Amino acid sequence: MESPQAENPAIEATTEPQDGAAEEQQTESEAEAPEFSSVAVPEIVVQWNQDLAPTLRDGIVVHGSLDRSELLEKLPSLWPTVDAALARVGPGTLVTESLRHDVYEGWQVVALPRYDLEGSIEPRDRRDGAPQPRDRRALVQALVDAVGERPCLDLRDALNMLDVFAGIFPPGLDAVCRRLLGHDLRLGLAASMAPVHEALERRAAGRVSVTCYLESAVGSRKAKGDPATDNEDAAGSLRDPSGTVRCAVFDGVTGDADGSGAKASRAALEQARRGWEVNADPSPRELVAELDAAVSRATKGSAAAVLATVRPDGTASVVSVGDAEAWLVRPLRTSQRYSEPRVPAQGRDLPYVAWKLTPAHTGYADHLRVNPDAEGEESSLVAFLGGGPGRWTHNTVALAPGDLLLLASDGATQQERERWFGAVLAELVAQFDASGRPPAPALAAALVQRAEALGGWDNATALVCAIGEAKDV
Structure with missing residues (x-):
């Protein structure tokens, strides 16, 4: 699987340097670090245990792993993966670049848990598994970012684009995004979003x-x-x-x-x-x-x-x-x-x-x-x-x-x-x-x-x- 360059430093995949390089890097870091500062900010290196798929936007725009017109019909298979990610690392851990798609492997969700000072994942209040506002915003921005002619800046930009480009974006994307933002999602995304997807796919059986x-x-x-x-x-x-x-x-x-x-x-x-x-x-x-x-x-x-x-x-x-x-x-x-x-x-x-x-x-x-x-x-x-x-x-x-x-x-x-x-x-x-x-x-x-x-x-x-x-x- 191709491992693209990460767009966001927060989810950048890195590898461990060799022992000699590590010692040299540590020596340089210690030399540059001040002996005392009134504000202490740690340097954190994130390592992923697997290759990352392209971001959803790159998957569509650059790699062609998914066609814009197919996005909505593929979303029902995404939500269980998001539910699993939030159940494992807790809510409030998604960013726009968390949604990723590979042409062979399908969906991937990159969640960013919070760590304590000892390097362990900090326990989070899961609130019945419901995504927090941060997660909701990230999901909406990722979906709009994937289908827009240009990258999506923030939530306000996403909502403006959904309104202005309806009929150009996949039909019904505005309904999906509004439900993500406004609906009670305590049952999880897969269950909460299912009625909307069923409605979007409904067709007349006869005349x-x-x-x-x-x-x-x-x-x-x-x-x-x-x-x-x-x-x-x-x-x-x-x-x-x-x-x-x-x-x-x-x-x-x-x-x-x-x-x-x-x-x-x-x-x-x-x-x-x-x-x-x-x-x-x-x-x-x-x-x-x-x-x-x-x-x-x-x-x-x-x-x-x-x-x-x-x-x-x-x-x-x-x-x-x-x-x-x-x-x-x-x-x-x-x-x-x-x-x-x-x-x-x-x-x-x-x-x-x-x-x-x-x-x-x-x-x-x-x-x-x-x-x-x-x-x-x-x-x-x-x-x-x-x-x-x-x-x-x-x-x-x-x-x-x-x-x-x-x-x-x-x-x-x-x-x-x-x-x-x-x-x-x-x-x-x-x-x-x-x-x-x-x-x-x-x-x-x-x-x-x-x-x-x-x-x-x-x-x-x-x-x-x-x-x-x-x-x-």
Whole structure:
């Protein structure tokens, strides 16, 4: 097995020098050491009893031991190794470089125990085997570090990257990392993470049904009293004879109070409907080009867009341009019937999980690709319909009965301070389900109401597709 150079001095593998070299090294060390210092700091040499595999990032980027797209499906086999490491040396012993992967040997976890002054491993309070905050941060940073275009700086950088590059990173990585940070892990990682991995891997066993619910409203602080132009969002859906459902949300970009944003979003929706009515199924590239051309013909304005095509076999094609977003909300427990209300558990153990499906095409996102200290207006678009989109993303998503697929303008997905929007979605759906309210229409209405409660700074549009089991005709 290859033994790469360690990136962190704390986990550097070293070998013992020969006897003569050891005596010479000891003599030099004694000569340089002061006779007395008010602060005494020992020099510690760490020796590993085996070769170290490459760090997870090096394994993916340099050695190709694991493909980025395969990371999530390999994680269930990592967690038992992490559990074993923490059980052996205690919690609080992981760093970002602790996660390692070899193409032949698989996962390796390098744990750094604390030693007492006699060189023995210091007993640690294992707290039922639950990782400490340090361990949780290290795991999240290691996972994001492995899939990012650049190394991850710290936890704040990791969370920013998860949000901005969703849809580029492996889908569902944000849900995994948020569970690592926020869930009660006393049962160990293998048991605690299993429900999320099961949810991420779930697929429809047969044909699915799709029902769409739409809510849209003008933000009170953006309203100018003109119903024709105040709401610059446009959205709609259509079901074709085959059962395929196509839906879209367009968010017009505010111009010089000339209504160009509203014209842009409506022109895009009209073009989309024309394509839907003739049952056209263009490639994502052709679709974006047609929408962009329609907007350019209609106005000098522009619009962000997110579109989804949901087919009866449960596959969904999602295309996005700009900062309009798509999210998937999925129940964690498959043993319960979808028609029965679920009562949320206490604390953060919610019966739903959510993850983001689309990235952000903004100036801030472009800066964040190369600079962890990126700053800038997150709503400044670098890709949009009208004048050439330049950039767009396309993802294929596997849906299952019980899912809620959300398409929304950025006004409806406004972030709350220190609160992840995926957690907001999971909590809202759990509350509706527990109270007996249909989650899909309730979620669409709640997101619009929430946008107004947060200040009403922007128009808010939410289109929610409820996925169920298709009934035999």
